[in-house]
Each structure stands twice: as structure tokens, then as C-alpha cells.
Amino acid sequence: MTTEPSPRSPSGTREPSPPEDSTGTRAQRSPGDSGRLREARPTGHSPGPGTTPPPVLQVAGLRVRYGLGRRRRTALDGVSLDVARGETVGVIGETGSGKSTLARAILGLVRADAGTIAIGGEDVGGHNRRRWRALRRRGVVQYVFQDPLRSLDPDLTIEDSLTEPLLVQGVPRQEAAARARTFLDRVRLTEELLGRLPGELSGGQRQRVAVARALVTEPRLVILDEPVSALDSANRVQILEILKELRSDGVALVFISHDLGSVAGIADRIAVLHQGELVETGTARDVIQRPRHPYTRLLVSSAPTLHGAPAERAERAALRALLHV
Numbered sequence: 328m329t330t331e332p333s334p335r336s337p338s339g340t341r342e343p344s345p346p347e348d349s350t351g352t353r354a355q356r357s358p359g360d361s362g363r364l365r366e367a368r369p370t371g372h373s374p375g376p377g378t379t380p381p382p383v384l385q386v387a388g389l390r391v392r393y394g395l396g397r398r399r400r401t402a403l404d405g406v407s408l409d410v411a412r413g414e415t416v417g418v419i420g421e422t423g424s425g426k427s428t429l430a431r432a433i434l435g436l437v438r439a440d441a442g443t444i445a446i447g448g449e450d451v452g453g454h455n456r457r458r459w460r461a462l463r464r465r466g467v468v469q470y471v472f473q474d475p476l477r478s479l480d481p482d483l484t485i486e487d488s489l490t491e492p493l494l495v496q497g498v499p500r501q502e503a504a505a506r507a508r509t510f511l512d513r514v515r516l517t518e519e520l521l522g523r524l525p526g527e528l529s530g531g532q533r534q535r536v537a538v539a540r541a542l543v544t545e546p547r548l549v550i551l552d553e554p555v556s557a558l559d560s561a562n563r564v565q566i567l568e569i570l571k572e573l574r575s576d577g578v579a580l581v582f583i584s585h586d587l588g589s590v591a592g593i594a595d596r597i598a599v600l601h602q603g604e605l606v607e608t609g610t611a612r613d614v615i616q617r618p619r620h621p622y623t624r625l626l627v628s629s630a631p632t633l634h635g636a637p638a639e640r641a642e643r644a645a646l647r648a649l650l651h652v
């Protein structure tokens with residue numbers, strides 16, 4: 328995935344870059360330039376009394392293409408996914424399957440060619456940078472990337488990284504500082520780190536701070552793109568445990584990973600991406616115990632920790648042949 332750093336926002340937190348257009352170059356959209364996404368779905372409906380609230384995240388028929396002419400390639404095609412309040416959905420797939428593109432599209436960092444994305448019932452497909460910032464300020468959606476330095480401003484102390492999103496929301500300084508300490512404790516870090524810069528922490532500590540920063544505003548939705556992939560196994564296990572504890576607060580998580588083993592223990596549902604298409608979605612139990620698509624069967628059979636013994640080499644070879652991989 329692309330790992331370019333993002334410019335610093337006026338609030339001092341890292342601000343994701345503006346969306347890319349279909350050629351892969353950065354594009355600024357005017358407020359009126361909603362493209363095809365806005366046309367496809369009415370926006371901003373609040374549920375009436377007695378009606379079920381909409382899913383926190385609704386992705387429907389999403390298509391993202393990169394490049395132009397002969398270099399044009401489809402990264403996502405017809406992807407539809409709903410995530411309910413408090414639900415954790417794991418999105419798995421091998422390298423190049425489109426996982427990061429999905430994360431970037433949901434966060435408004437890449438422009439969709441077709442389809443709709445709604446967060447908390449609000450169509451965000453046509454949002455420009457300013458409206459995205461407003462959405463984050465309202466504490467609706469947050470993110471954690473594989474490299475915590477993409478989520479944290481290297482020039483801000485840990486305390487400032489944790490308090491800034493709260494101060495921007497108008498939380499009084501003293502309360503913000505108290506909440507920062509609470510979240511630091513919840514990600515199992517000590518207060519002595521508050522005065523340090525991200526560069527003065529270990530990779531595992533940095534990722535915990537990134538998780539705390541994403542959750543400190545108690546958002547409705549957090550997108551986690553390979554949050555544990557760069558960590559050693561001890562840190563990986565601890566961050567997964569922390570996420571499991573924190574999700575009980577009702578936050579919806581989209582947990583993106585190439586590793587079924589990482590996702591299996593935390594996800595309520597699992598969605599499987601293969602060559603830009605969602606080939607299977609189901610409860611974590613069903614996907615792992617009764618995988619239907621050959622690609623899912625290959626993923627499950629290649630993850631020995633899920634079922635005791637690794638599948639026979641011959642079975643995996645047969646599945647690969649079926650998938651032409």
C-alpha cells in the first residue's frame with residue numbers, strides 16, 4: 328500500500344491526504360463535485376422513531392480503478408459490505424487483493440469510480456477534504472495504519488497526540504488530559520511516556536498509542552489497515568487483546584489483514600477479498616470451519632494455527648490450480 332506521509336492538520340493530528348483520482352494523482356474536489364457516488368444514494372437520513380438505525384458502515388457496489396488507458400487496472404469491483412454498530416469485520420486477502428484500496432476508499436483517500444459509501448447513514452462518497460475533516464472532528468471515524476508514524480505526528484508528544492482530537496472537539500483541557508491518561512492505561516502504557524515523541528518509542532508502543540489515539544474520541548467506526556503486521560508476535564497478541572477489550576465499547580471495527588490467523592480471534596464476521604472482489608462473507612466461525620470459495624479454503628488450509636494441522640500440500644496445490652495462482 329501507499330505509505331506517503333500526510334500533512335499536519337491545523338489541529339496538530341495527522342491529516343490523511345486528499346483523494347487520488349483514477350490516474351493515481353492527488354485530486355482536490357470542490358464541495359459541489361460529488362461525482363457518481365453522491366448520485367447513487369440519498370444522504371443524511373436520520374432514522375425515524377421505531378426504525379432500526381442504519382449500519383455504521385455501508386459499502387455498496389464499490390469500484391476503484393487506478394491508471395489510465397492501457398495502464399488502467401481495477402483494484403476493487405462490486406464490493407458491498409455492511410458493518411453494524413459494535414461489530415468487528417475482518418477483511419482478509421493476499422497482497423494486491425485490494426485491502427488497502429478498500430480502507431483508503433472508506434476513508435476518502437481514494438476516489439471511487441462507482442458505488443456508494445455511507446458512514447452512520449451519511450453518504451461520504453462525495454465529501455471533499457473539509458467535510459472529511461469535519462467528520463473526523465465529530466468523532467465519527469478514525470483509522471490505524473500498519474505504520475504508526477502515518478497515524479501519529481512525529482513532532483507531537485504522546486500527550487498532545489492523545490489530547491488534540493479531544494481539544495478539537497471542544498473537550499476542556501483538564502478532561503482531555505484525564506481521558507488521554509485513561510486510554511494510555513487501557514493500551515497498557517505508562518504515564519512516563521506522555522512527554523515523549525513517537526520517535527522515542529518502540530514500534531509496539533507506537534502502535535498502542537495509535538490505537539489509543541484512534542479510540543480516545545470514542546468514534547463509531549475505526550478502520551485498521553494491517554495494524555499488527557509490522558509487530559513481533561508478543562506485541563501482536565497484546566494489541567489484538569487490547570482491541571478485543573476496547574471494541575466492547577460499541578465501536579465498529581474494520582480490521583484489514585493478509586493474515587487470517589490475526590483476524591480469526593477478533594472478528595465477528597470475515598469478508599474475503601480476492602483480486603478486487605469480495606468472494607465470501609460470513610460469520611468468522613462459518614468462514615473458518617466451512618469455507619465455501621476455493622480461495623477461502625486455500626487461506627484456511629494455509630493457516631495451521633486455525634485447525635491444528637496444516638492441510639496436505641497436495642490439497643493446497645489443487646486449490647491453487649483451481650484459482651490459477
Ligand SMILES: Nc1ncnc2c1ncn2[C@@H]1O[C@H](COP(=O)(O)OP(=O)(O)OP(=O)(O)O)[C@@H](O)[C@H]1O
Pocket residue numbers: 328329350351393394401402420421422423424425426427428429585
Ligand atoms: N496508487 C496506485 N496506482 C496504481 N495502482 C495501484 C495503486 N495503489 C494500489 N494499486 C494496485 O491496486 C491493486 C490493489 O492494491 P492494494 O494496495 O489495495 O492491495 P492490498 O491487498 O492492500 O496489498 P498489500 O497487502 O500488499 O498492501 C494492486 O494491484 C496494486 O498494484
